[in-house]
Amino acid sequence: MQAVDSEQLGVQANQLLASPLAIIDLETTGGHAHLDRITEIAVIEVDAGVITNVWQTLVNPHTGIPPTIQSLTGITNAMVADAPSFATLAPDLLERLTNRIVIAHNVRFDYGFLKAAFAQAGLTYQARTLCTVRLSRALYPASPRHNLDTLIARHQLQCPARHRALGDAQVLWQFLQCALSEQGHRAVDAAVRAQLKQPSLPPALDRAQIDAIPDAPGVYFFYGDNDTPLYIGKSIHLRSRVLSHFSADLRSSREMQIARAVRRVDWIRTAGELGALLKEAQLVKTHLPIFNRQLRRTGTLTSIVLNPREDSTNTRVAPHAHRTVQLHIEDLAKPLDHSGAIRYGLFRSKRTALNTLRTLADTHQLCLQTLGLEQSNTNGACFRHQIQRCAGVCAGKESAIAHDTRLRLALSAMQFVRWPWPGPIGIREQDQTTEHEEMHVIDQWCYLGTATDDTELQTLLQRRQLSMRFDPDQYKLLVRYLTPARRARVIDLHEHAQQAQAA
Ligand SMILES: [Zn+2]
Known part of the structure; x- marks a missing residue:
């Protein structure tokens, strides 16, 4: 259950890099945000931990650059004379920075300059900011200094152009990666979290409405404009989970999109975790919310079916042509038939099933020709046997029974779990607080x-035949839930069902 939980709770392995970032650096004519002007801007856009865009430009400050700064940065009056003014760049830059956490070394400086410059251009700019000086101080407390030159020396970072906007921004990106590998994701995330302020609830949501949600197991719904379903989730702590969508210190871009679009929250309380899991999987497939990617998948399901042994001992067929394995395409809408065939795996496509079989064949030296995955050779031995990928059942070096047994062993880990009860079952769940x-x-x-x-x-038992619909997500969660260790309270409803049918 652990893996599913962390995935569904949206906990990323690395929360910092999961958020859209803008690593920025500015060069200016001086240190005062309202009196001095920007001369160069660099923005490195990072999405899901990968640089997706690098942008830099010189900016005409429409004022002289002091000689000391000209010699420090190498940006001269002549260089910026033909550069665009900030007002010209502002709309494009604003779009670039929107919804990104702005990261800079001493971010108050850069952020202050940007805010002032945007304001002069008649634009409002607000962002969540992260300071790499403070991050360095938190992560490397033993280090007495945290200026950029110290960071470069301490971590042996490469700076192609020191005191130029892009050169310095590139150093910050290297520093972040260095910190993650040296200090670990957990420590970096904690330091980041400590720095970022908690965002408030989305404006459309009423605090009282959220407070009314019980902190109990259940399923919750986010609706957008026109009551469009945006997202369905489950938790054993509904209220905390709902709040975590909005108050997470660092949200993924998907979480931010949800927070922006949400207009209404609704929920269904369940007695326990299993009820929440089952309802979530079911409701996602009927409501198809925009942001549920995982559970939305539907379509044809493929599994590998091993025919019963009798088929392959049919004497009318040449021995090497025996197909012991056959791919069977199954329709999700129909319940699985349980006609003696042993089924392996639940694949999203026939191709995935075939690839899996080929990999298994290579690992276990099975014969693809015998398995019916390759055309048979008239002279028996298959090509893969000649290059030692097949142990040689096709060349008579191994008996069909031995090959079959090895195949079953190779597949065994993927075996579809057979329904172990004679008919339907009930799983009891009780609410810990209300005893419902x-x-x-x-x-x-x-x-x-x-x-x-x-x-x-x-009613459920009478409508059983109509409502049976196989769902791989429900199958997987039920298999996990019904392992003996979970001590599920299972009631055999076989007789009950027969009576209900007769009634
Ligand atoms: Zn072979």
Whole structure:
């Protein structure tokens, strides 16, 4: 359950790099944001931990650059004479920086200059900022100095053009990567979190409405304009989870999009975690919210089916042509048939299934020709046997039974778990605080619904044949939930179901 949880909670391995970033550096005519002017800007855009754009420009300050600064940066009056003014660049720059966390060395300086310059151009600019001086101080407390030259020396960073905007911004990007590898993601994230302020609730949401959400298990819904479903999630702590979408210190761009678009929050309380998991998987597929990517997937499901042994001992077929394995395409809409065939894996496409089989064949020296994945050779031995990729069942060097046994072993880890009950089952779940009890009704790994009393249970069982719909996500979570260690409270409903059918 652990892996699913962290994925669904949106916890990224590296929260800093998961957010859209703008690493910036400015060169100016002096140190005063309102009196001095910008002469050069560099922006390195980082998305999901990768540089997606590098942008730099000289800026005409429409004032003289003091000689000391000209000699420090190498940016002369002549160089900026033909450069665009900030007002010309402002709209493009604003778009570039929107929704990005601005990172700079002594960010107050750069951010102050940007805000003032945008204001002079008649534009409002606001951003969340992160200072690499403060980050360095937090992560390398033993180091007495944290200016850029110290960082370059301490971490052996490469600066192609010191005191030029892009050169210095590149150093900051290197420093971030260095800090992540030296101090680890956890330490960097903690330092970043400490620096960034908590954002407030999205304006459309009412605090009282959020406060009314119970901090209990359940499913929550975010709706956008016109009540469009945006996102469905589950948690065993509904309110905290909902709040974490908005108050996470560092949000992914998807989280930010959700926070911007959300207009209304709704929820369904469940007795426990399983009910929340099942409902979430089911509701995502019926509501198709825009931001649920994982659970939305539907379509044809493929699994590898191993035919019963009798087929391959059919004497009318030449021995090397025996197909012991056959790919079977299964329709998600229909419940799985359980006609003796052993099924392996649940693949999203036939190609994935075939690739998996080919990899297995190479690892275990199985014969693709015998498996029916390659055309058979008239003289028996397959090409892969000649290059020692096939142990030689095709050349009579191994018996078909031995090959079959090795195949079954190779596949065993992927074996589809057979439904172990004679009919439907109920899984009981009880709310820890209210003692309210629910029964989730499952048949052939298909979730039929949740009953809170006998009448509801009868209805679910009577409609069983109509509502059986195999869902790989539900199958996986049920297999995990029904491992003995979880001690699920399972009730066999086989007889119940027969009575309901007869009624
Ligand atoms: Zn072979």
